Amino acid sequence: MATTITINSVKWIVFFVDKTHEELIDDDGEQSAYGVTCPRECEIYIDDELPKDHMRQIITHELLHAFAFSYRESIECESDEKICNFIAAHFDELKRLRKEILKAV
Numbered sequence: 001m002a003t004t005i006t007i008n009s010v011k012w013i014v015f016f017v018d019k020t021h022e023e024l025i026d027d028d029g030e031q032s033a034y035g036v037t038c039p040r041e042c043e044i045y046i047d048d049e050l051p052k053d054h055m056r057q058i059i060t061h062e063l064l065h066a067f068a069f070s071y072r073e074s075i076e077c078e079s080d081e082k083i084c085n086f087i088a089a090h091f092d093e094l095k096r097l098r099k100e101i102l103k104a105v
């Protein structure tokens with residue numbers, strides 16, 4: 001299964017694939033990632049068997065990579081995985097709190 005998204009006029013294809021897909025495994029054939037973003041191809045690969053909450057987090061993480069590439073932000077450094085993991089882990093909470101704050105305006 002796949003779907004297409006557009007970020008800042010850049011078209012990305014998001015593929016939901018088996019955990020044995022070549023993009024998700026290492027040289028030994030072991031699963032090395034639950035999600036992968038390929039900036040040159042503008043493709044995102046997501047393990048299609050993840051539990052819903054974990055999948056939401058992985059999708060958010062990969063989306064952050066895609067946003068960084070599409071908006072040409074230079075978060076792509078050694079700490080980018082930490083940043084993407086951190087935001088992905090707290091994204092729902094962040095959205096909920098933003099909504100809560102906006103209600104007070």
Ligand SMILES: [Zn+2]
Pocket residue numbers: 061065080081084
């Ligand atoms: Zn990552």
